Amino acid sequence: MPKIKKTKNVSKSTISIFSSKTLSKALSNYKKKKEQKRIKEIKLKKLSENNQIIKEKKELKTLEDKLNKESYKLKLKEEELKLKEKELKIKEEQQKIENKRLIKKDEDLGQVDKDLRLKEKNLNLKDDDQFRKDIDLKAREEEQKKKELKEKRKKEKFLKEVMVEEEERKRIENSKIKEWEERFDREQKMKEQKEFLKEERLRQREINELNLKNDEGNIDIKLTAQLEKFKVDKTSEN
Numbered sequence: 001m002p003k004i005k006k007t008k009n010v011s012k013s014t015i016s017i018f019s020s021k022t023l024s025k026a027l028s029n030y031k032k033k034k035e036q037k038r039i040k041e042i043k044l045k046k047l048s049e050n051n052q053i054i055k056e057k058k059e060l061k062t063l064e065d066k067l068n069k070e071s072y073k074l075k076l077k078e079e080e081l082k083l084k085e086k087e088l089k090i091k092e093e094q095q096k097i098e099n100k101r102l103i104k105k106d107e108d109l110g111q112v113d114k115d116l117r118l119k120e121k122n123l124n125l126k127d128d129d130q131f132r133k134d135i136d137l138k139a140r141e142e143e144q145k146k147k148e149l150k151e152k153r154k155k156e157k158f159l160k161e162v163m164v165e166e167e168e169r170k171r172i173e174n175s176k177i178k179e180w181e182e183r184f185d186r187e188q189k190m191k192e193q194k195e196f197l198k199e200e201r202l203r204q205r206e207i208n209e210l211n212l213k214n215d216e217g218n219i220d221i222k223l224t225a226q227l228e229k230f231k232v233d234k235t236s237e238n
């Protein structure tokens with residue numbers, strides 16, 4: 001009985017020690033997991049903060065780019081306005097120069113008008129002289145036209161005769177070519193018929209030879225059969 005009690009006490013002690021170790025280990029694992037979770041949350045928080053910073057930097061960069069673009073556009077507009085002002089000044093100067101030129105032109109035109117009247121008188125005199133010359137020239141042109149028309153009709157008649165002769169020559173040539181083609185076709189057909197008959201004769205000859213060989217083969221077969229039958233009969237008699 002004392003031994004049994006001792007054993008029971010030892011078992012309880014062992015269980016107590018084991019439970020204490022297990023609990024300590026579980027507590028340690030729990031602390032580690034909790035610490036890992038905390039570290040993970042810190043990392044996620046930092047990552048989120050970094051992402052937010054990156055996002056804010058991008059937005060700031062976008063805003064800067066937009067401002068730069070707007071500034072560039074404003075500079076371009078200012079340059080355009082300056083150019084337009086210069087163009088307006090240039091146009092004003094050009095208009096002044098043009099006005100002066102027009103005034104000078106009016107003065108010159110007055111002088112030109114006087115000169116033209118004088119020239120017109122001279123031209124009228126020349127026109128009368130030219131009119132007479134034109135009448136003479138027209139008469140010569142009419143005579144030349146009649147001569148050219150006569151030559152043209154003569155050439156047309158000659159060309160027509162040449163064309164008729166050429167057409168007749170072509171007709172004769174075409175007729176000869178047609179006759180030659182028809183004769184060639186007839187000769188070709190005759191050659192083809194001869195070749196066909198020659199091939200038919202050769203084919204018939206081959207068929208006859210083949211039939212002759214078949215007949216000789218049948219005779220040999222019959223003789224062989226009769227000889228074998230004769231041998232069998234002789235064997236039976238013996």
